[in-house]
Amino acid sequence: MNNVSPVISFLINQGVPLDTIILLLMLPVVVTLIAFFRQVVGIKAFGIYTPAIVTFAFLAVPQLRYGVAVFVSVILVGMLMRVALKGLRILYLPRVAITLSIIAFSILLLLSLGGYMQRTGLASVSIFPILIMITIVEKFVVAQIENGNRTAIILAVETLVISLAGYYLASWPILIRGIIAFPWMILITIPINIFLGKWDGLRLTEYVRFKDVLKNIK
Amino acid sequence: MFEQFKNARKLLGLNARSLDYIRPYNKKKSKRLADDKILSKRALRKGGIPVPKLLAKIRSVEELEIFDWTTLPSTFALKPNRGFGGGGILVVYGRKKLSKKIVQDDSQEVSAPVWIKSDGSKVTVDDLKTHILNIIDGAFSLSNTPDTAFFEERLTLLKLFKPYAYKGIPDIRVIVFNRIPVMAMLRLPTKESGGKANLQQGGIGVGIDLATGVTTTAVLGKGKIIDYVPGTRMLLSGIKIPYWKEILLLAVKAQEISGMGFLGADVAIDRERGPVFLEINARPGLSIQVANLSGLRERLERIKGLKIKTAARGVRVGRDIFGGEIEEEVEDISGRKVIGTVEKVRMIGRGGVEIEIEAKIDTGANSTSIDTEFARQLGFGSVIDYFNTIELPKEFSREEAQKIEDNLRKEHLGKDTSLVDFVVVYSSHGCSIRPKVKVQFVLDEIMVSANANIVDRDELKYSVIIGKKNLGKFLIDVNK
Numbered sequence: 001m002n003n004v005s006p007v008i009s010f011l012i013n014q015g016v017p018l019d020t021i022i023l024l025l026m027l028p029v030v031v032t033l034i035a036f037f038r039q040v041v042g043i044k045a046f047g048i049y050t051p052a053i054v055t056f057a058f059l060a061v062p063q064l065r066y067g068v069a070v071f072v073s074v075i076l077v078g079m080l081m082r083v084a085l086k087g088l089r090i091l092y093l094p095r096v097a098i099t100l101s102i103i104a105f106s107i108l109l110l111l112s113l114g115g116y117m118q119r120t121g122l123a124s125v126s127i128f129p130i131l132i133m134i135t136i137v138e139k140f141v142v143a144q145i146e147n148g149n150r151t152a153i154i155l156a157v158e159t160l161v162i163s164l165a166g167y168y169l170a171s172w173p174i175l176i177r178g179i180i181a182f183p184w185m186i187l188i189t190i191p192i193n194i195f196l197g198k199w200d201g202l203r204l205t206e207y208v209r210f211k212d213v214l215k216n217i218k
Numbered sequence: 219m220f221e222q223f224k225n226a227r228k229l230l231g232l233n234a235r236s237l238d239y240i241r242p243y244n245k246k247k248s249k250r251l252a253d254d255k256i257l258s259k260r261a262l263r264k265g266g267i268p269v270p271k272l273l274a275k276i277r278s279v280e281e282l283e284i285f286d287w288t289t290l291p292s293t294f295a296l297k298p299n300r301g302f303g304g305g306g307i308l309v310v311y312g313r314k315k316l317s318k319k320i321v322q323d324d325s326q327e328v329s330a331p332v333w334i335k336s337d338g339s340k341v342t343v344d345d346l347k348t349h350i351l352n353i354i355d356g357a358f359s360l361s362n363t364p365d366t367a368f369f370e371e372r373l374t375l376l377k378l379f380k381p382y383a384y385k386g387i388p389d390i391r392v393i394v395f396n397r398i399p400v401m402a403m404l405r406l407p408t409k410e411s412g413g414k415a416n417l418q419q420g421g422i423g424v425g426i427d428l429a430t431g432v433t434t435t436a437v438l439g440k441g442k443i444i445d446y447v448p449g450t451r452m453l454l455s456g457i458k459i460p461y462w463k464e465i466l467l468l469a470v471k472a473q474e475i476s477g478m479g480f481l482g483a484d485v486a487i488d489r490e491r492g493p494v495f496l497e498i499n500a501r502p503g504l505s506i507q508v509a510n511l512s513g514l515r516e517r518l519e520r521i522k523g524l525k526i527k528t529a530a531r532g533v534r535v536g537r538d539i540f541g542g543e544i545e546e547e548v549e550d551i552s553g554r555k556v557i558g559t560v561e562k563v564r565m566i567g568r569g570g571v572e573i574e575i576e577a578k579i580d581t582g583a584n585s586t587s588i589d590t591e592f593a594r595q596l597g598f599g600s601v602i603d604y605f606n607t608i609e610l611p612k613e614f615s616r617e618e619a620q621k622i623e624d625n626l627r628k629e630h631l632g633k634d635t636s637l638v639d640f641v642v643v644y645s646s647h648g649c650s651i652r653p654k655v656k657v658q659f660v661l662d663e664i665m666v667s668a669n670a671n672i673v674d675r676d677e678l679k680y681s682v683i684i685g686k687k688n689l690g691k692f693l694i695d696v697n698k
Contacts, residue, residue, distance in 0.1 A: 039233060089348045091355050092362075145357055146305060147418075200234035202226045209508075210229050212443050216511040217225045 003181035023056065025179050025186050026170045030055050032189040032196075033169055037162050039196045042203030045159040046139040054136065054159060055166035057129035064167060066114075066122045068160070070107065070133050075156045077106045078137040082144055096141055103134050228513030230504055239395070239518065243479025244500050252476060252500040253360065255299050256368055259497075265475040267468055267495045271371035275299075276350055287331055287343050290369060296349065298358040299366040304416030306358030308349055309372060309386065310334060310341055336385035374489040378460065381452050384409050389486040390426070390459065392469035393502055393514065396479065396524060397532035399466045400517045400540060402426040403509040404433055404459065405484075408448065417505045422447070424454050425510030429541020431462025437508040461493045463533065468495050470529040480518075482506075554693045555662045564660040565682065567596025568636055575682055577659075579694055583685035585641070586668045588657070589675035592682065597636075598655050602672060604634050605653040616644075622651065641671050659684070664691050 011021055034051050037043045045051045054071065061067040081099040088095075107130055114122025136159075143152035169175065178185060207214070230239075244252075251258050259269050273294055276282050292313035298306040310333035333341040352358070353367040372387075379388045386407035393400045403423045410420035417423050417440060425434040436454040438444045446452055459465065469483035472495055482502025488494045507514050517540055526532040563577045565588075573595060590602055608630060611622055619642040626640040639654035652671035659666055661684070668688040675681055 042232075091351060092357055142362065198237065200231075200237045202229060202231040203233065206229070206231045207226065209441050212441070213229060213507050213511050213513065214225050217228055217513055 003177065005181055005183050007183050008180055022176060022179065023059070025183055027052070028186050028189040029175070030166045030170055032192055033166055034162055035193055035196050037165070039199050040203060042205030043158045043162060044155060045162050046136065046143065046155055050136050050139050051159050051162040051166065053132050054163040055170060057132045058163055058167040059170055060129045061125050063121050064164075066119075066125050067129060067133075068164075069110070069122065070125070070130055071160060071163075073106060073110055074103055074133050074137055075140060075153075077103045078140045079144075079149070079153070082141065082149070092145075096138055099137060099141060100134060103137055107134065225513070228516035229507060230514035230518065232504065234515060235501070235504065239480040240501060243395075244481070245477065248477035249500040252478065252481065252498045253300055253302075255297065255301075255497060256366065258476070261475055262472060262495055262498075265471065267471055267475070268491060268493065269495050270295075270373060273369040273371060275366055275368040276354070277366045279351070279354060282347060282350055282354070287346070290331065291371075292333070293372045295370045295372050296346065297368055297370060298353040299368055300359035300363070301353075301365075302358075302360055304411075304419050306349075306353055308341070308346075309336065311336055311372075311385075314340065373486050373491075373494055376460070376487045376489050378457070379406075379487075381450075382406050382447055382454070382457070384411075386411075386415060387486050389415050389484045389496055390465055391423075391499075391502070391506060392466060392483045392485065393506060394469050394473040394481055394483055394532075395518050396521050397470055397473060397526040397529060398521050398524070399428060399469055399533060399536035400521070401506050401510055401512065401514055402428060402466075403506045404457070406447070408438075410439075417503060422454070423505055423509035424457070425506075425512070426459060427542045428466075429537045431459040431465075433457040433459070434542075435509065435511050437505060440505055441508055443508070443511075459487075461487060465493050466533045466536065467529055468493055470532045472498055474529060554691055555664060556695050557662055557692045559694065559696055560680070561661055561684075563682065563684070565592075565596060566658040566660070567593075567598060568655075569597055571595075571597045576680060577661075577682035577684050578680040579689065579692075580683045581686055581689065581694065583683055585654075585685040585687050586657075586659075586670040587652075587673050587675065587683050587685070588655075588670045589678075589681040590672055591676060593655070593672045596657065598672065601634050601637050601653055601655055604630075604637065605672075610651050616649075619649070626651070638669055643671065643673070659688075661692070666691065 008018075008021060012018060031048060031052055034045070034048050037045070038048075058064055058067040061070075078099060081102055085095050085098060090098075111123050111125070114120070140152055140156055143155050147155075202210070251261060256272065256275060259272060262269050273290065274285070276285060293311055294309075296308040296310075301307065312334045314332040314334060330343045332343075335341055350367040353365050356362040356364045359365040375383065375387055382388065383406050388404055388406045390402060390404055392402045403425050405415035405417065406422040406424065407415045408421055415421045417437070420439050422436055422438050422444070424436040426432070427434055433455050436444050438448065445454060447454060465485045465487075468485055472483050473479075473481055476498050478498070478500060480502075482499035484496040484499065486494050486496050504514070520539065521535070524535070526535060557579060559579050560576055561579055562574060564572055564574045566572050573592075575592070588596070588598075593599075593602060608626070611618075614622060623640050623642055631637065631639070636655045637653055638656050640651060641654055642649060642651050650673065652673050654669045654671045657668055657670050659668065666688050668684075670682075675683075
């Protein structure tokens with residue numbers, strides 16, 4: 001640690017943990033990345049909050065693959081529960097409550113399974129990232145009801161892709177060192193977002209969607 | 219590749235739709251009106267626009283408990299008031315015999331109606347109750363806010379659409395901007411879409427030529443180009459939409475009422491009522507561009523800032539600049555028919571004789587001429603015979619022509635009832651004196667009375683030429 005900005009050293013001297021500082025300063029970077037994915041690439045995911053929080057959940061688990069395992073199981077169980085609860089004809093909130101409960105049990109099962117298979121890393125995943133990922137199931141259920149299963153799965157996969165991209169960006173050593181050395185650099189995300197907010201060109205996915213039209217326009 | 223990026227500016231993407239059109243042109247208040255189906259239905263009806271009848275609405279669980287199910291007709295649509303993208307709509311097509319009994323107020327036994335859905339499955343009162351509870355709970359509304367459920371009259375399918383539509387009612391989506399219809403498509407329900415016409419649900423969108431109301435290209439779902447209705451040999455292009463002008467007019471009027479600058483208007487055609495307005499849409503989908511293989515953004519930018527005073531004018535402008543063929547439009551504006559240089563005419567001669575013949579439309583000639591032989595067929599034989607007995611001056615100058623005509627008139631008019639005048643005609647062959655008779659002809663459904671001169675035209679291709687004097691009601695297109 002040779003290049004440390006005076007601001008960062010001041011914060012550390014006040015007793016703020018370095019990890020907290022880095023995560024907080026990473027937040028603008030991650031959300032800007034999500035905005036970029038939405039406006040320019042055209043990947044929708046579940047809004048901005050869900051991919052951001054999943055990114056941080058991934059950062060908080062000891063090994064990325066355990067995070068992904070939890071994420072995938074949550075979505076899978078959410079999907080199964082929709083089928084299972086279809087015949088029950090109950091209202092929305094109780095249905096989500098049941099879904100969340102079953103997911104909690106499933107995760108418990110997954111963790112013990114990890115322990116049984118000598119994957120202690122899985123069992124040692126702290127509770128907060130797990131809770132975060134369980135709660136995203138509500139987003140998933142809403143998407144299932146409003147847009148159907150297919151769209152909900154697509155959105156879940158998109159969320160996973162964005163979160164993985166966010167994870168790799170936020171754990172990139174050069175970026176972390178840069179932020180520690182020049183924390184004000186983070187402010188560039190504001191003009192970038194102003195640009196993204198005024199960008200009215202086609203999204204990359206729309207080039208695919210409208211490829212037949214593009215071919216036909218003279 | 220570069221070409222593609224240049225063309226991309228002609229397309230409307232999601233970013234540009236929100237940033238450049240919905241935000242600046244659709245105020246929050248009017249968007250709220252569009253998102254509230256019951257409210258917008260009322261506003262449209264007040265504005266003189268035909269809408270499907272509202273049968274009943276259920277706003278709360280209490281209202282649901284006391285609802286009298288027997289008041290519902292055998293066919294209706296149940297919709298969430300703030301639904302979007304066609305979600306949460308339940309349509310029934312018929313009622314079964316009242317069979318099942320339900321118990322009301324502990325003692326009374328009342329028979330409960332059972333309805334049939336498009337796929338033949340039964341819908342009981344319990345099914346409706348569950349569905350309505352979900353609607354009230356906000357399962358289908360934007361951002362899950364509590365909602366109202368309502369029952370609406372189900373429109374009847376137009377015979378023309380029967381082979382194209384699976385179960386449900388097709389509708390016509392018109393994008394309106396600045397009082398001008400910009401693009402339109404016919405939306406057909408399919409098996410996959412469960413009788414709903416929304417493309418998001420898997421319906422078919424068929425592009426429509428704005429000028430003529432004839433369908434062009436088609437898209438299935440969100441992006442697959444198709445030629446036929448899936449599983450059939452029903453060609454999707456070339457369908458002529460009835461009431462086309464009225465539909466566009468309704469769409470523009472609805473825009474005026476809604477107060478939105480940019481919207482999607484949905485109009486259906488009922489077998490009895492004709493065009494019926496379904497709903498206004500503050501965030502119209504973009505697949506209409508695929509159905510029409512054409513970019514919306516380019517069109518929107520062309521009409522930005524135009525001052526359009528009336529709905530009728532807006533419809534004319536839209537059909538004129540965005541339509542593929544503008545002939546009908548030209549006829550509408552000028553009040554004249556567009557004809558080619560050779561047209562079939564129905565000549566009506568003496569005593570009502572009618573003969574159809576090809577005539578040359580000749581703006582180089584002043585008046586209409588008929589060949590001698592053809593004139594005989596039209597019953598003017600006696601005129602020709604009489605004219606042949608007259609001794610005509612052979613050599614004369616132009617100055618004398620007027621005098622000769624006057625003399626002939628004085629001496630011979632009235633001798634034959636069909637002989638109405640004489641004329642001295644100068645042509646490339648020199649000058650000649652001809653008799654004139656009164657004829658009528660029908661050209662492109664318009665009846666014209668003419669004083670036609672009779673001349674030997676047997677060496678020429680057409681026995682009839684129609685001259686300037688009788689072409690006042692027409693515009694001539696030399697390419698036709």
